[in-house]
Every structure is written in C-alpha cells, then in structure tokens.
Amino acid sequence: MKNFKGLLLLVVMAAVVMFTAACGSNNGNNTANNGGDNAEGGDEASVEGSVVIDGSGTVYPFMAQMAENYMTENENVSVEVSRAGTSAGFKKFLVEEGGTDFNDASRQIKDEEKAQAEELGIDPMEFQVALDGLTFVINPENDWATEMTQEEVVNIFLAEGGVTKWSDINPEWPDEEIKPMGPNENHGTNEFMYETIMEEKDFVDSINLQQEYSTLVDLVSKDKNAIAFFGYGYYENNKDKLGAVAVDFGNGPVEPSLETIGLDDAPYAPFTRPVFTYLNVNLAKEKAQVLDYAKYIMNNAQDVAAETGFAPLSDETIEENLSKLEEIK
Template identity: 65%
Template sequence: MKSLKKFNLLAMLLAAIIIASACGNGNANENTDGGNGEGAETEELEGSVVIDGSGTVYPFMARMAENYMGEQENVSVEVSRAGTSAGFSKFLAEDGTDFNNASRPIKDEEKAKAEELGIEVQELKVALDGLTFVINKENDWATDLTEQEIKDIFLASAGKKKWSDVRPDFPAEEIKTYGPNENHGTYEFFFENILEEQQLVDDINLQQDYSTLVDLVSKDKNAIAFFGYGYYASNTDKLSAVKVDFGNGPVAPSVDTIAEDGDYAPFTRPVFSYLNVNHAKEKPQVLDYAIYTMENANAVAEETGFAPLPEEEIKTTVDALNNLK
C-alpha cells in the first residue's frame, strides 16, 4: 500500500513538473514571438533616402523629409533641387536616386531610358500647383492681367517690349521678364502647355534657383516672373501675385483656386515624385518613405502652398505601394 501511495505521489509530482515545464516553454515561445512581432512593428528603420528633381516640389518634399526624420531618427532623407529634367538624369542612371520630384509628367524618352536600364518606375502624384506670375511690390499697374496679356508679355511674336505695349495706360517702361531655366519642369510646362511651344522673348532672364528669381523681382519694379505658387506663398512679403482673368474676372492664385475644379484651373497642374521601385524593394526605408509621403501628402501640401488631392486618389496610390511589400 505504501508503495502504491509513493507511486501515486511520484506520478503526481512528475505530471506537475511536465505541466509547469510546458507552460514555461509556451510562455517563453510567446514572449519570443511577441517580442519579435512587437519589434517588427516598432523597429526603427535605418539607412538613407536620396531625392532630387523639381525646385517647385522642393518645399513640399523638404517639409515631408523633416517630418519623417522626426519619426525615423535613424533614416537620413536628402532632398536636392536640380530641376525636373536634371533630376531625371540622376534618377535614370546606374545607382541613381531613389526618388525624382517632377513638376511635369515623365516623358516618353525618359520611360524608354528607364526600361533600357531595367528600372521600374512608379509615379506618385503628390499635389496640385498653380503657375503663378509675380511682380514687384511697387508695381501698382499690372496687378491683374488677362490670360492673353500674360502670354503676350512672354511671347517673342507679340512684340510687347514696354508695359505701355500691353495697355496704353501702363508706364512706358521696359518689361523685364524672368523665369526658371530649361532644367525645370515649370519652364517646360509654361513653354509647352501655356505658350504652346512658341518662342519666348529673346531677353528673358532664366535662372536655376528660385530664390534668385525672388530676389531679382523684389529689386526690379518692372519685373515679372513665373514659378509655382508655393514659392510665392513663402515670399508674399517680397512679391505680389498677378490676378489672372481667364474670361470671368480676375482670379488670384490660392490653395482654393488652384484646385482641379477651381477658378485658376487653366494654370493648374499636378506635381509628382517618381519612385525607383527596384530600390523600394531592396531598401525598406525607401518604400516606407514613399508610403509615408502619400499618407501625409494632403497635410503637407496645405502647409507648403499646394492644393490637396482627393482622398480616394491618395488611397489608391497607398494601396499600390503597400502591394510592393
């Protein structure tokens, strides 16, 4: 009988040990799995993201990069502004940039170059911009112009040399025209879409840096220049924006009027960032930044002088990016 009791006691102890061991191992596995799962969710990314391209899109992307690096401290996001076309040259190269910002759509020859290099490219439409014409603060005569008057000022064939050639009651002073150079998508948009590829005035002063254009116009009473609304919005203390009459009265460019269905729509255009999908698949931080950019595009657009996109359009792009994971 004693032997049986001892056997039962030993059996109970052994069972308790087995159960405890199983529970312990189970907890250990759960902690490990849970730790890995939690780590995957909260793990900080590291590495770099390299972006170049449009000067127009630069304020938007620079703010986006600043916000992102505030959340991902181990990721360095470098944003440069060589211009849309110059940026595509850097993007479409061996070991090129991760993104190219663009104030015009990618061209067929650029698509062909990407295909030749085996680079998969994804277009990210990030916001809407309004082509804005700016004048010196002391210019109190050309505060509103018709769409045709603006075209005539920049067209060689129109022969508008002096402000009085535009309207007889304007000063008989020589017009000084300025704009971004051929590296920029803004120049291409103006030349191709607004002027329909007609020759610009011979003496137009084209510059690489938008900050230079702001400075030149702010010091020249007879100056008029064109660039994206965002640069005007950040320099309203130095420049005035021309109100444009498209046929129904003068319209000032603004975040509201440059919307797709806004009153400034004839001078409105989408702006983009193009993603190297190959890099996005190889470098987690690049794909993460692309998704972050689209998820926060509308908030940053309004902060930097761009009009937001429809939410359903944003969602479609985010879904496409998530499919790259």
C-alpha cells in the same frame, strides 16, 4: 532535521524562480518573433538607412517638409532632398546603379526618359503628390499690372507677343521696358510654361532664365519692372517681397490661392498642374526604408501640401496611390 527542512525549502524556492524566469524568457521571444513578422510586413517595425531624393525645385518645399517630419518620427532613417530641377533630376534617377530613390517632378516623365528607364531595367512608378498653380509675380511697387487677362500675361513671355513695354499692354501703364524672368530649362516649370501655356512657341529674347528660384525672388523684389513665373509655393513663402498677378480667364480676375488652384472647374484651373514624385520600384523592393517613406508621403500628402503652398489631392487620388504601393513586395 531543521537544517534538512530549511535546505529543502531553499531548493523549492530556487526551482520556482527558475521556472518564472524561463516563462518570462519565452514571452520575450514571442514578442521578438512578432516584431520580426511586423518587420517583414513593413507596417510597424522600425526601419533604418538612407533615402535619396532629387529633382523639381517646385516640389522641393513640399518634399523637404515631408522629410523633416518623417525623420522626426524615424530617427534611424536619413532622408536627403536636393533640387537640381526636374530634367536634371531624371538624369540622376535614371542610373543603372547608384541612382536616386525618388525624383520629384513638376511635369510627367517624357517618352525618351521612359525608354531610357526600360533600357536600364528601372521601373519608375508615378505618384501625384499635390496641385500647383503657375503664378506670375511682380514687384510690390508695381501697382498697375496687378490684373491682366490670360492672353496679356502670356504675351509678355512670347517672342511673337509684340510686348516689350508695359504701355504695349495698356497705354495708361508706364512706358518702360518689362523685365521677364523665369526658371531655366532644367526645371519642369519652364517646360510647363513653354509646352502647355505657350503652346511650344519661343520665349521672348529678353527673358532672364535662372536655375535658383531664390534668385528669381530676389531679382523681382528689387526691380519694379520685373515679372517672373514659378510655382505658387514660392510666392506664398515670399509674400512680403512679391505681388501676384490676378489673371482673368474670361470670368473676371482670379488671384492664385489654395482656394482657387485646382483642376476641372476650379477658378485657376487653366494655370493649375499636378506635381509628382517618381519612385524607383527596384530600389523600393531592396530597401525597406524607401518603401516606408513612399507610404509616409501618401499618408501625409494632403497636410504637407497645405503647409507648403500647394492645393491638396483628393481622397480618391491618395487611395489610388496607396493601393499602388501596397502592390510592391
């Protein structure tokens, strides 16, 4: 009898253990199903794969920092950021199959690029990511041209400007030839300078146009008669090698800075422009990691802008961008 009671007790205990295990298994399945729902909604579930970005050299520091931050938080996603230049980047973006997911741009997409996108069936969605101030940099030994009017600094780069020597601007300045420099036609910064600042008038014949911004930094840092233009971020990161011209737009000289760069009534507004990234919506619909990264950009744009030498966008613009992304299903 004792043996029978002992056997009965063992059977009961085994049944309890099996019931408990079954409950635990059901709870686990419920959790997995919830995770699947999150994955479908794209909010909390992990994503994996690759994101490919090319384009503007001006936007590159912003996007490279953004990518580094994102990959730290999302180890299963690889974000590749290159800097062929805005125009060269659009050629890589506007490809029927195998184009880039994003194209960074320091200008807006052109009508002919929009037409090409439509022909290829690509839906490019534009997002402002920050504000940049076109900055004119000089050699640290240049202690005479630290302040110029808007007209004076632009005339250095104009074929019709009539300026070849520093003394042409001010007789008290050195009677030495100016060495104007800037990014080449692959870059949106070149186009912004030509189309907006110079009003589509020709560059001076002596201008030295380069593909790499790092080359421009090096050239200016070694030549006291050099002057170049590019985005504020590259100056911010090379203040130990370069000086910047304070520009007088009519109310006294204004140094480019995160405090003065801005649109509308900002002191450096005449030389301020928004910078962009363009998302291939077709690919964002196919690849969860691309859409996830786009949302990450917008949620972190203001912080990363300030970290990389850009003036941040307004809260209103950020909200508008996020609303556009929420419409992508």
